[in-house]
Every structure is written in C-alpha cells, then in structure tokens.
Amino acid sequence: MSNAVKDLLFKMADDALIIGHRNSEWTGIGPMLEEDLAFSSMAQDKIGHALALYTILHEVLGEAEPDKLGFMRSENDFKCCQLVEQPIGEYDFSIVRQFLFDHAELLRYEMLTQSSFQPLAQLAKKVKGEIKYHVMHADTFVKQLGKGTEESHARMQSALNNTWHLALGIFEKSEWEEELISAGVFAGEEELKRRWLEKITPIIEASGLQLPATDESKIVYGGRKGYHSEFLKPLLDEMCEVVRTDIDAEW
C-alpha cells in the first residue's frame, strides 16, 4: 500500500513544484504588475504545497528530506505530467495552462479531503482553500480574454487547442490506480477527469471558446512514469545549479 500512496504523493508534489517553478518565471515580466504579483503568489502557494507533500513523504513514509526530494533527484525520478514542464511561453499559454491545471488540482484536493490516508486528507482541507483563489484568477482571465478583443479571442482559442492534449495527460493512470481506489485513498484519475470535464466545459463555453475535440492517440502521457518532454531536464539543471556547486554545503 505504501508504494501506491508514495506514487500518488510524488506525482502531486512534482506537479506542484514544477508548475510553481514555471509560475515564478513570470516575476518581473507579466503583462501588468498585478499579474506579476498574482503569478508570484501562486508560485509560492504551489511550491509550498510541494514542500508539504514531500514532508509527508519524509516524515510519514520514510523518504529522504524534502530538499533532497525536490532538488537532488534525477529527471526520470520525477512523476510530474508534461503539461507543467512546458516553458511559460506567452501569457495566453500560461493562463490557459493555469486554468486547465488548477481546475483539476482543486477537484483532486476536494476528493482527497475524503482520503483514508489521514495526513493527505488533512493537508487537502487546507490546500483546497488556497487553490480556490488560483481557480478564481484563471476563470476571470479566461472569460475576459476569451471575450475581449478579436486578437485575445483568437489567441485563447489557439492556446486552448494546443494545450488540450497535454492537459489530458494530467489524468494518466498509474499501476497503483485500483489499489488506491479500493483502499479509499483516492477515487481515481478517471473519476477526476469526469468531474473536471463537467466543471470546465460550461466555463469554456461561457468564455466564447470552443472545447477542443479529443483525439485519444494525441494525449500526452508518460510523465507519471518518468518519461518527460525535452523541457524538464534543463529546468532541473537550472533549479539545481547552485546546490550542485557544493553539495556538502548548507545553504
């Protein structure tokens, strides 16, 4: 059982760390100061969530210390989905990614408040209150930009189309899926995806955008099993640049 729980915690923690890292890259270059501040806040929350999850892995499940888990693992040990690894691109991509990812994240944590694994259930109660604001931020911008100008509408539709199959990769199942469901740890990726589609579809339509068609063969899987896009390795190299200059040092 503990391997199944570990796998769930690692993929959630890795998602949070990598998206948090990407969000932090908006600091100083947002389309307006208010968006610098918003992405920076979300980055802090997400990295905080990653830290909390790695702390459970360390304290409850016997894994290494959080700093080691975050900063000293190699690319193939990471279980994040490929959506979060993508560079921030332009604002349209970043806001659409945030919208698609955070709706899934909020629903996941809401489901996890019922988890039989108590440390996770307790964390979920706290975290869902924070992610609610991330979702509010994303919804506001998706609606305003979807219906803003001709250019903003076209950009948002195109970003949605290009991001869709990456986003569906969030729900890639692990080999532990059935075990997690039957033990009441997590109701499963399939159920999460169902709730997610139900939630985002009306918002996309209300924003004057079209839900992209799903082509099963194009869904970007692999992240959950340690196979990543070309973007994760450079991100990790950068993240670990300082710590690797002197691995014995305390920073």
Next chain:
Amino acid sequence: MYGSTNLTEEEAKRMNTTVEDPEKLQQFEDRIARGEKIEPGDWMPTEYRKQLIRMIEQHAHSEIVGALPEGTWITRAPNFRRKLALIAKVQDEVGHGQLLYSAAETLGKTREQMLDDLLNGKSKYSNVFNYPAKTWADIAVIGFLVDGAAIVNQTINSKGSYGPYCRALERICYEESFHLKQGHDNVVYLATGTKHQRAILQDAINRWYRPLIHFFGPPDKMSAHSEKLMKWKVKLASNDDMRNQFLDMYVPKILELDITFPDPNLRKNSDGIWEFSDPDWDEFKRVINGDGPCNKERLEVRRYAEEAGRWVRQALMNPSEKYKVPLA
C-alpha cells in the same frame, strides 16, 4: 537613492525662478513647517509637484527594475526555504512598485506615462540595478546591503511632507525589514559555510562595494542643491549624511564575519565620519546616462514585458464580462 533629489543645473535654476502666488506659497510652507502632510487635492507649488513626481516615479521604476536581477535567481535558489523567501521578496518589490506608481498618480501622471518614460529613457531608476547578479552570493549581498541602503533612504524619506508617499514608504520599510533579515541570514550562512561559499561571498562584496558607495548619489560638494527642497521636506538628508549612516550601520556587520571590503582607505575617522577612496564618480555618471553593464538588458526586458503584454491589457480595457465581486 531610490528616488533621487539631485537636480541638474537647469532644474536648480528653475526651482528658484518659478513664480507662485505668494500668499498660497506662504500658507503651504507654514503647513509643512508645522509638520502637516500635504494631500493630493491640496494646493502645491508647481516645482513641488514636479520634483515629487520625478522622485516617486524613479523610486517606483527602481522597484520593478530591481526585481529583475534578483528574479533571475528565483529559479536557481538552492532549497525550499530560500526559494520561497526569494519569490516572496521579489514579489514585495513589484508590489512596492505598484504602490509607488499609485502614489505618483495622485500627482497627475498615469502609470502608463511613467512606464513609457522609463522605456524612452526620460526617467531613471537606481544605478545599482544596472549591475549584474553573477552568483548566488550576489542575492545575499543585494538582500542585505542594497536593501539595507534602501531602508536608510526610505526611512528618512518617510518623514517627508507628501502624505501618499510617506504612507507608502512606511509600509515599504516594514516589508523591507524582513528582506534585510533574509539577506542577513543568507550572508551569515555563506560566511560561516564552506570555502566555496566564503569565496563567492567575498567576490560578491568586492563587486558590489562601489555601486553601494554610489547608491546615495554624488557627494554633497558635487551635487546641485536646493534649499527649497529641504524646506519643503522633499529632501530630508544630504547624500553624504545618508551614506555615512549606511556605512556606520553595515560595514561593521560585514567585517565581523571576517569578510573584507576592497578599499584600503575605508575607515571611520575620529569625528565619526567614514572615509573611503574615490569611487570614480565618472563611472556613476556613465551608468546613469545609460552606459552601465546592464542598462540595455534591463530596459529590453521591460520593453519585452510591455510589448508582449499589450494584447492582454487591450482586451481587459474592453471587457464584455462585467466585474463581479468574488464571493469568498
């Protein structure tokens, strides 16, 4: 000198020749002498307004440009604690920018005009941000010493006469005092760490020493003065006084860590005044006029942000979705 009150010759001359209604001017000056704050709707001399806009605007630019050298190290911070602290710290700086642009807007210049003037070079920002942050130790030195210098400057300016600026500065100083703590903590970790950590710290101090001496602006004997700016409480302390206060507070804190400064003449004389070698004020002027190591890069990043974000701002100006107060 986040917000500089150094005048050009021409400005100093204009300060003394602009004619104001003598009665109103007297009332205005009496209010300031009594320690009252001037508020946005109040009568104020044209030059007072002009100099305040210039100073606050320059301060705001310093905050958002200042976020750039540190921002590039957020992605490289070596552990969770440092990463979270640095994101929060840089976010504070951008927030200070937002706060200060709002304070300047109360004087009649919009944020858009100010950002345009930053990009076209009409308005300046602190020279210190035109130097590169080359290693992680630079983040420690910026957090401790550049923020330390800024606090000296801002604490003094928060006693000024313009209400909105003073209130913004009070809040900013409160936040900056946390920055100082994380900067100091970072410096101490490096200074008491491995050989490599001490070496990068010493190297960073060596490179930041001169920009820090430059921070408060040219020596009093070299800068154009305006008695009026002092009387109007726009300028509250001379460059030399502020610099001396900074050196007095921070030099001992670095020396006690067994880290040195690259200036054999840096010492405090018997009457409490710090002496130092000529820091090459020509370099200061060159950097202010655009010829520093990072001027071009900094403005290019800001220009990119302005241009890449234009479609977003335009779309938001044209909202078909009405704003709703969030339920939570």
